[in-house]
Each structure stands twice: as structure tokens, then as C-alpha cells.
Amino acid sequence: MNPIFAGLPTTVFEHFSGLAREHGAVNLGQGFPDFGWPDDVVAAAAEALRTQSNQYAPMRGLPALREAVADHYRAHQGLEVAPDQVVVTSGATEALAAAILALVKPGDEVVLFQPLYDAYLPMVLRAGGVPKLVRLTPPDWRIEEDALAEAFGERTRLVIFNNPHNPTARLFGREELELLARHCVARDALAISDEVWEHLVFDGRVFHSLAAMPGMAERTVKIGSAGKIFSLTGWKVGWAVAPPPLADAFSKAHQFLTFSTAPNLQAAVAQGLAKGADYYAGMRAGFAAARDRLAAGLGAEGFAVLPAEGTYFLNVDLEHSGVASGDTAFCEQAVRETGVAAIPLSAFYAEAPVTSVVRLCFAKGEEVLARGIEGLARARRL
Ligand code: PMP
Numbered sequence: 001m002n003p004i005f006a007g008l009p010t011t012v013f014e015h016f017s018g019l020a021r022e023h024g025a026v027n028l029g030q031g032f033p034d035f036g037w038p039d040d041v042v043a044a045a046a047e048a049l050r051t052q053s054n055q056y057a058p059m060r061g062l063p064a065l066r067e068a069v070a071d072h073y074r075a076h077q078g079l080e081v082a083p084d085q086v087v088v089t090s091g092a093t094e095a096l097a098a099a100i101l102a103l104v105k106p107g108d109e110v111v112l113f114q115p116l117y118d119a120y121l122p123m124v125l126r127a128g129g130v131p132k133l134v135r136l137t138p139p140d141w142r143i144e145e146d147a148l149a150e151a152f153g154e155r156t157r158l159v160i161f162n163n164p165h166n167p168t169a170r171l172f173g174r175e176e177l178e179l180l181a182r183h184c185v186a187r188d189a190l191a192i193s194d195e196v197w198e199h200l201v202f203d204g205r206v207f208h209s210l211a212a213m214p215g216m217a218e219r220t221v222k223i224g225s226a227g228k229i230f231s232l233t234g235w236k237v238g239w240a241v242a243p244p245p246l247a248d249a250f251s252k253a254h255q256f257l258t259f260s261t262a263p264n265l266q267a268a269v270a271q272g273l274a275k276g277a278d279y280y281a282g283m284r285a286g287f288a289a290a291r292d293r294l295a296a297g298l299g300a301e302g303f304a305v306l307p308a309e310g311t312y313f314l315n316v317d318l319e320h321s322g323v324a325s326g327d328t329a330f331c332e333q334a335v336r337e338t339g340v341a342a343i344p345l346s347a348f349y350a351e352a353p354v355t356s357v358v359r360l361c362f363a364k365g366e367e368v369l370a371r372g373i374e375g376l377a378r379a380r381r382l
């Protein structure tokens, strides 16, 4: 067996979702919404299942979806993207794997930010990359110049970046993006920018793609996910957008991971991506209301809630909430004894974890949130 995978535990999301099922707990752990998907996109998929091909889609994706992705980024983010720069994948997870396998050679140094989304590090190690970790800490989770200067070096080949950031719920702003871009350009490094949360930003904040920063268009693989845009996480339709040489290399890895993605779902996503600004405004308002409901309920129970600028997660700081136990012990107890699953932030660190922060998914209806708040309040008093 390959020791990189043989030595890994099952992901923290599966672990706590399994415990939630076993103990009948409400699940504020793994990130998936229980409201908010557009019925017309689901109906379009059902129609496409009956009326369109159910055989292999073209390897790089249905032309209609590749065009829709290019149009979407032109309209919403001002990016000049041609359809042949788009490769459709089975979720952002596959896009990450294909990008890492295609871009990293054994011995290449790869800069990563921790807390990090769980898929990044094992795939970098499997590709033979040498991780260089930049550690972000609460409450600001800021990217600092000194930390970048230390992580980037002569052998840096790639940076893997995520914005808006899971699990910290930060939206990195233009200043931090430009700083990162300067380091990439100076070291002639490539970037994988995981932007799956690009539409989930709150309180009037504006998302900027790393690909739009000076010198980055020609060196960035931008990753997106219909699972996040349409609250249809089970569909696993994602994509990568990259300059032609990178898109070519990417597609060579993609062709042996999954080759192609369900054509009917692609057709429905293509239709959905044509939605205008109203859809996104409505979506953000719905999620922001859920965020505020959870934050207010937790605040009333004495929890210290950290700001949630983007994604559908918010974090609580246990130490500042007067909870003595660490994040893992708290989450294990909450799911087993007080009926609510959450994710300990330490699971997102490869080394020197922050151990007093817990991540909660707020993309839930009122009743689920109320039960979650009540369970967390009881866990706090244990
Ligand atoms: N990257 C990040 C930062 C995510 O949060 C997620 C899903 N939560 C993914 C990738 C995976 O996306 P998908 O479900 O489309 O594979």
C-alpha cells in the first residue's frame, strides 16, 4: 500500500457525519446546505436525463458548460476566459487532484496555508511535492509578508490558495492577494486558486480572483464548483480554468482520474450559470440570514463567535467562550452527548494546530440551527 494513504485517517467530515448519524445529532459539521437550491436547475437535470445523452461526455466537458463557465467569469468577475481554457471535472475535489498531479514534480516545493482544506496536503505529498506551510492564526487569519518571504524560495514551484477560505471564513482582500501575486511572480511559481466559495461573501464584500492580480492570469489554475454555486453538493460538478498550456497539462491528469462527468448534470449547470445578479444576491441574503441567526443564538449562550466574511461556515473560539476543553474533545462530546456535530479546527492543521476553535456550518433551516445552538450550549456547560 502507498503509505501516504494507508497512514491517513478517514476525513474529519466523514468521521463527524458518521457520528452524527449514529447518535441522531444535528449535523453542523460537514458543509452542506439543507436549503437554497434552485428548482429550475434540478428540473433541467431531470429533463436532460430523459432527453439527452447518457453516455460519456467529451473529456474536457460539454461545450455548453465550458462556454457558460467562460461567460460567467466574464460577467461576474471581469475575467477574460475562452471556453478552451475550461476543463469540467467531477467536483472541485477532482480538479484539485488533477491540478496537483499535473503541476507538481517530485522535489518541487509547494506553499500552502494552514488551516488547510483536507484534500491539499495528501495530494501534494502523493505527487512528491515538499510542503512549505504558512500558518494563519485567529482572530485575523491574515497573510503576512514575513511568513510569505520565509515560505517562498528558489525551489518553489506552486502555491495552493483558497479564497474565500474554508475553514476560517475569511475573504482575503486585494492587498493580501497582491502580496501573494508578487511572491509568485518573483519566484516564477504557479498557483492553484481554489475559489469554490467565490459567490458566498457577505456584508457587501467583493470577491477578487487571484487570477486577476498582476502577472497571475498566465500562471493560475482557478477552481470552481457548481456544488457551492447551486447548493447541490452531491452533484460533484466542478471545473478548472487555466491558460492553454496549463489547461492542456491539467486535462492529461483529468483524463485518467475520471475522464468525464455526468452530461445531464453538466447541461443543467450550464443553464444555471446564466442566472443574473439577482440569483446571487438572493442566495447571499439567505445564507447571511442563517449566519446571523446562528451567530446571535451562540452569542446569547456566551460563545465567542469569530467574524464570518465568506463561505457558509462560522467559527467559535472556545477559550474566549470560557470552555476549558480543546476543540477535539469538545466536538467528540457534543456529537455523542448533546446532539450536535461540529468540526474541530485542529483537523485542518498539519503541524502546530490552533486547538481552541470549532467550525460550524450555518447553511441550515431555523429548526436545525435552533437544535444546534441548544446542543452546543449544553456541551459548553458539561
Ligand atoms: N475546496 C474547498 C475549499 C471546499 O470547501 C470544498 C467543499 N467543501 C471543495 C474544495 C470540494 O468541492 P466539491 O464538492 O465540488 O468537490
Ligand code: GLN
Pocket: 011, 013, 014, 029, 030, 031, 032, 166
Ligand atoms: N468541503 C466540505 C466541508 O468543508 C466537505 C466535503 C467533504 O466531505 N469532502 O465541510
